[in-house]
Amino acid sequence: MNLQIWREIFLLLILATILGFGYSFLTKHGFFSQTAEQPDLKIVSLPEAKSAFDAHSAVFIDARHGFEYTAGHIRGAISIPLFQLDQHAYLIDQLKKENQLIVYCDGVACNSSIELATKLLEHGFPHVGVFYGGWQEWTDAHYPTEQSKNNSQNGKAQ
Numbered sequence: 001m002n003l004q005i006w007r008e009i010f011l012l013l014i015l016a017t018i019l020g021f022g023y024s025f026l027t028k029h030g031f032f033s034q035t036a037e038q039p040d041l042k043i044v045s046l047p048e049a050k051s052a053f054d055a056h057s058a059v060f061i062d063a064r065h066g067f068e069y070t071a072g073h074i075r076g077a078i079s080i081p082l083f084q085l086d087q088h089a090y091l092i093d094q095l096k097k098e099n100q101l102i103v104y105c106d107g108v109a110c111n112s113s114i115e116l117a118t119k120l121l122e123h124g125f126p127h128v129g130v131f132y133g134g135w136q137e138w139t140d141a142h143y144p145t146e147q148s149k150n151n152s153q154n155g156k157a158q
Helices: 003-027 046-055 066-073 083-092 112-122 134-140
Strands: 042-044 058-063 100-104 128-131
Touching: 042 046, 046 058, 046 100, 046 128, 046 134, 083 112, 100 112, 100 134, 112 128, 128 134
Parallel strands: 042 128, 058 100, 100 128
Antiparallel strands: none
């Protein structure tokens, strides 16, 4: 190849890199994402979750899909599926700001609890934790669960 082709390839790579970084900067995605600005979430361990459950000192929020909640959930938990958050806004409005909220989903492979907890923090709830082990860890420990006959029985916000 001649020198002209190599120059054009080099210039195209430089231009593509500049455009890529520019797009990332403007959209705040990728390299320039604002992860450092996100609020710190408290990670709740299984013993902490069980202690809060036993003391009735926290409201458990199930971030999974409604059909998963209906099939089984932590006893007394309310269902606020991340992907149906707008439809469940009335439940969020019923929660007291001073309540300790513990959000969970399937387990460590599920990020819905983290995303929902972040949204709750943004809604002004200062005491939000993520039970990262979630449903899987809770059921593996044989802790109290229940099933719902239909998803309209979401429990009451406390």
